[in-house]
Amino acid sequence: MDLTASENRTLVEQTTRDLVEKHLRPHLMEWDEAQHLPVELLKEQFGPAGLLGVLVPHAYGGAGLGYQEYVSVLTEVGRVCGSVGLSVAAHNSLCTGHILQFGDEDQKQRWLPKLAMGEWLGAWALTEPNTGSDAMRMKCTAKRDGGDWVLNGTKCWITHGISSDVVVAIVRTGELLDSNGMTAFVIERGTPGLKAGKKENKLGMRASETAEVIFEDCRVPEANVLGKVGEGFKQAMKVLDGGRISIAALSLGIAKGAFDASLKYAQEREQFGQPIANFQAIGFKLADMATRIEAAELLTTQAADLKNRGQKVTKQSAMAKYYASEVAVWASNEAVQIFGGYGYTKDFPVEKFYRDSKLCTIGEGTSEIQKLVIGRQVLQGA
Ligand SMILES: Cc1cc2nc3c(=O)[nH]c(=O)nc-3n(C[C@H](O)[C@H](O)[C@H](O)COP(=O)(O)OP(=O)(O)OC[C@H]3O[C@@H](n4cnc5c(N)ncnc54)[C@H](O)[C@@H]3O)c2cc1C
Incomplete structure (x- = not known):
């Protein structure tokens, strides 16, 4: 394991530190008190600087960097504000990371550039009110209807559950407790039946929005399934x-x-x-x-x-x-x-x-x- 910081890493650290000092530190406590998710900071400052697509290859509009640089970004943001760090982590590793790892070429072309450049904010929804650690017991379902899937149920504790432009949700498509009975879907904001629910009032990480995501007869096409049905x-x-x-x-x-x-x-x-x-x-x-x-x-x-x-x-x-x-x-x-x-x-x-x-x-x-x-x-x- 090489412990010397690469030139890339030093540059990433400096860029992140500069952005955070200029645009985040002055508002730290105001945003914490108000539970304000600084969408504008994420989309207008972090996105263009590459901090929202750290691991995404250049071909899809990302910074094309590795995990060490990604660690540097999160460490530097966390050093000043855990909340915004949590938002950067959820956007990069969960929503964007899921599409990057399991999306096909069309899906990557469709969603990654918007996420990586900060045009869109992402959310990733696994947890439900009765299933946190025990995610296999999830109750949210997707059922086939013609060429589409229809999603129903509630996800909770979702980072950017209200403000996200796109949600990757893992829901049940098979039997309860079957590890091959769940599937990952991409749902764009504005899709009928995708709703935001209650926003949590939290002890900490207050500037990172945490809220319910509700599906009510939410219809998504087969093209929005990530990987194979049952692999979610x-x-x-x-x-x-x-x-x-x-x-x-x-x-x-x-x-x-x-x-x-x-x-x-x-x-x-x-x-x-x-x-x-x-x-x-x-x-x-x-x-x-x-x-x-x-x-x-x-x-x-x-x-x-x-x-x-x-x-x-x-x-x-x-x-x-x-x-x-x-x-x-x-x-x-x-x-x-x-x-x-x-x-x-x-x-x-x-x-x-x-x-x-x-x-x-x-x-x-x-x-x-x-x-x-x-x-x-x-x-x-x-
Ligand atoms: C601020 C915030 C942001 C979040 N963002 C997201 C998000 O973006 N997307 C998402 O899907 N989820 C998100 N979550 C949910 C988070 O991942 C869950 O809260 C977490 O997985 C724990 O689940 P739970 O809260 O239901 O606790 P439980 O699973 O109910 O656990 C309660 C307690 O029991 C213990 N426990 C449970 N099972 C066992 C076991 N088998 N052995 C020993 N101990 C056990 C736990 O360790 C814990 O101490 C977020 C949560 C918070 C608070």
Whole structure:
């Protein structure tokens, strides 16, 4: 594994940092308070800069970069704002990533350029009110009617469930609990029967819109089926293998943001006539944070490296996601402690890292589910 940053990676980091500092940081708390998804930032700034099609080849309007650069993008956004990082991750790895991996040539030509250049915002819908971790029990259905499919049911917790221009949805086309009984469909906004439902009022990641997606006799043509009928669940598991690298990278960014703020504050804040960084209790917190963040970075880099080389990444992406997300929650908790009472207010950045980080141990598979995945892989000798 090569740990030196490539020229591409350094450039991507700098570009992302510049965009985030100029267009995101000034509005951070306003958007968080208002639960405002900055669609204009995503479409007008991130899209043209290539941040919404990082892994999409040039032929389809993307940046044509690899997973290491993708990790850099999410880390740099997450370092400032977890919410927007989550939106970038869901758009790139889930919606766009599903079409990129499983769409045929016509489908790629039709949807990828719009998604990659930020003309369209994407959503990916797997979760339902009664089926989160246990996605195989999903109740949303699609039934054949002539040459079309008719979708019915409700998906929930969907990132960009209201503002997306296109949704990739995995719904039941066969028997309950049959892993070959689900199919992935692409549904464009404006299709009759595609509706947005309740928007969640969240603890963190508040500027990333999370809402229900409702299908009521929503008719889509056969041309909108991704891959083969019945393959949707297996496709989704592969999409999540890659998606988990993005949540690991986002977690890493949040942990780094919390650490950067803590390091600065510990050297500025004085108590008992000296900077609090001089107290061993604070120095040890910083040492533990720095060490765990580097370990999370190494796991994430390893998973990205394997993915770039086209190797199986199930164990490593689950390990990276599990470890990095737990580090993000732990490090932002330590950051609030280092800031003392000020850390508990909205005048300082660490309370937001603390709130945002918690999603990372839940979304795209909880920590418990990552441990199930890792356990199974280890037992199979992977
Ligand atoms: C902000 C946000 C954005 C999201 N975006 C999307 C999106 O864009 N698209 C999408 O499809 N979904 C999305 N989700 C849904 C997310 O993926 C689910 O919330 C997650 O998979 C967990 O499912 P659940 O919430 O139903 O929890 P449950 O599955 O009900 O889990 C509850 C608890 O039980 C534990 N548990 C469950 N099963 C087991 C088991 N077998 N062994 C041990 N413990 C277990 C879990 O770890 C958890 O602690 C989002 C969620 C949030 C909060």
